Amino acid sequence: MDGILLGLETALQPSNILICLLGVTLGTAVGVLPGIGPTATVALLLPITFEFDPVASLIMLAGIYYGAQYGGSTTAILLNLPGESSSVVTALDGHQMAKQGRAGPALATAALGSFFAGTVATVVLAMFAPPLAQLALKFGPADFFSIVVLGLIASIALASGSTVKALAMIVLGLLLGTIGQDQFTGVPRFTFGVRELYGGLDFVSLAVGLFGLAEILRNLESKQSSELVTRKVQGLWLTRDDFRRIRMPVLRGTVLGSALGVLPGGGHVLASFTSYSLEKRLSKEPKKFGTGVIEGVAAPESANNAAAQTSFIPLLSLGLPTHPVMALLVGAFIIQGIVPGPQVIEQEPELVWGLIASMWVGNLLLVLLNLPLIGIWVRMLTVPYNVLFPAIIAFASIGCYSIGLNAWDVFAIAGAGLLGYFLIRWGCEAAPLLLGFVLGPLLEENLRRAMIISRGDPSVFVTRPISASLLLLAAIIIVVAVLPSVRKKREVVFQGEDD
Template identity: 65%
Template sequence: MLMDLFSNLWLGGATAFLPANLAYCFIGCLLGTAIGVLPGLGPTATIAMLLPITFGLPPESALIMLAGIFYGAQYGGSTTAILINLPGESSSVVTAIDGYQMARKGQAGKALATAALGSFFAGTVATILLAVAAPPLAAIALKFGPAEYFSLMVLGLVASVALASGSLLKALAMIVFGLLLGSVGTDVESGVPRYIFGVPQLYDGLNFVAVSMGIFGICEILRNLESEHERSVGVKKVTGLMLNGEDFRRVVAPVLRGTALGSVLGMLPGGGAMLASFASYAVEKRVSPNSAEFGKGAIEGVAAPESANNAGAQTSFIPMLTLGIPGNPVMALMVGAMIIQGVTPGPNVISDEPALFWGMIVSMWAGNLMLVILNLPLIGLWVRMLTIPYHLLFPAIIGFCCIGAYSINNSVFDVFVMALFSVVGFALSKLRFEPAPLLLGFILGPMLEENLRRAMLISQGDPTIFVRSPLSLSLLVVAAIVLALVLSPSIGRKREEAFTE
């Protein structure tokens, strides 16, 4: 088995280290760092906007670049969190607590070095875990039939509701709304058009890229224009990017704990990386001998959450690559990118597209190394980027979105779809509905329906097929337990307290 792993990694290296793929990996890491640095943008919005330009790329290059944007944003988000107390990425919110206090004490370089090195270590460990754990999981998933896949998707949707921030009822409503949007178009089994309302362009369903660009791209810009941040860069020059022996001694244990926690939580549906950063900070605050310094500039308060969110970002690829089940909005976009490239998400990716699968894994190692180089020596560039005025930045992004939406099918209709869903997304955000479950429902809905109907055809209409298989029954029981737990008043109160904190 070890020899198989080495031979697979060799194949991945041959793909990842092609000059073109290395270039796309670098572009992804550079873009990811940049959008992580700029408050108001994020990997979800950026990947949604860039999906149209991946059409002309080979599948390996496209997915390597998009993956680089995702984990690159985890690195870049810490820069603004530390320098100006304004997280560029949601998972860097916790980093701002102690990172900004360190910067105020003149230790910005030390905080940035801690974030970068902790992220590099965590990303490397999580990538090793991905390489080791993915093939056995995919082998198990190959034994799944339609009933098992249906039950797995039900569990994924229930878990995403449980881990969504805010009201459970609103998260459930977003899942149902996403499932309804996924059913628009011509029914594959019967050929009957559904929910098209006489619009010919809807016969093929709503375009995934246009919907996601509207909800996450344009909507995010509208939200930020409504409450434009005051960005005053207090640190013009960052020095002291080296840690001394005492600093290393203090960060080793937090980095290890954060990496372990993030690796596990990253595989859960929902905001794995963000959840991991909050959880690791809470754990570190309890176990650290320097807990009194937390909130006042504790280096452990930077090391733990930064390690956790990077480990979580990379292990979130495990369910997406092995089962075809996206655990968060970015992974849903990655599934969409795979479908666009003609790659069927799921356990067959390892056997059908080995160069793609192992090339992505090896590219993550290369990308983590690139990110250390991008984040520390080029810190002056990122500081200067924070001075870009919003009134110049956002019109350019909106124009790019419109061009991208039009270029998908050379259709103005897709631009209107994007505009409509940007308004829908903005309205949902004002009403405190989290859009992430909507996108998961939209992606999983057609697959959920397809496997439900296949299972019913196989059983000739007998619904007990979902409980006759021990694996399918186990998944449904776990989904029922999760739902019962989050609906119980005591767990519900603790859940609300945890998200509030």
């Protein structure tokens, strides 16, 4: 609990509150724009945060992330356009509520449920991250290699679609991560003599290309420009009956989300789907789900937010991102000169706890400020796409260029965007690629270090108990993922998630 106090002390400094507010506001403003999901929002706004010192910059990032999630829910509810798979479920009943003129209560439910879930999950995070990090400090290179392998493998188990393609995307990401100077020998790899590539591909460019440009290209597949119809939002407040109805769904969603969020590879998607189906099963009138019942918004939004919070546990204790946004945060850590891993909590307590506490502050700011400002966010929705996407191109180019004044970072957006567009079109998901890219250097470093320590004996990975059990777990996940019976069940879970 000392940690939380230290964190609150950091996060509640006026300048940091201001930074957090700025992040939340920017995140909501961009996240609410149709066709820009939370991952793209964070990637687009990431360069701005590099202007600040490490603590402030990560606090701002956390604010952006929460704002973007909230903005994404707003778009899902008002326009039935979920920006990311985790808000698909919110759109089911949320949009129906909006059609019935109850958009206000739906948005308020999303914000209040998220706030409650975020508060609980912050405590869970504070309880579990430090002991896990303590444990991880005993890990050797072989164990770290295995934990990265497990993280990567687990990320495909929860993804929808083909397992072979997801594996291929991971490996492609790992390969793209080898571009640049070899950290052991200093030999530049795959740089074709271009000095600007010695530092490797820029991960912000990769993320902006894969999640921003590729999405724009997908939207431009249709011939006509579509007009979006927005509805007026009035009457934000929940009735006493609404409060009574959302109480238990929020609680159950929070518990479910906190537990599932720790899973690598997008536990928050699973959390929102599972909590929705749980509420449907428990409900006395399950048939009403999908017609605009408030429980159908409360449960998945709480689960989603709790999971978003507890997915910081593997990140802060092991340095392992479990989700594309977490991968972006790892990149931000590295740019700030902090190597993510179990030592971070010990070495940078102010930063870690400040980050955790400011997520909670960010949630609070969302409820206090963004909810009343909903009219402004709704107006953001009316920006026509013909204006929006050239602006995204401009913002992305300026943002990526401003990080290192490196033209190759701009070229990389175009390359990653085309690659992402075609691979997504051919049924390959982009998220495993980004995770592989961020974890690639970590994987190679620990592999090579482990082999040196074991004097070239590869059996070290199966003779060390920690490493062996992690690899066994990864093997089980692969076998289970390709088994036909499980595949069918997974399809049922992901049914309707055809974005």
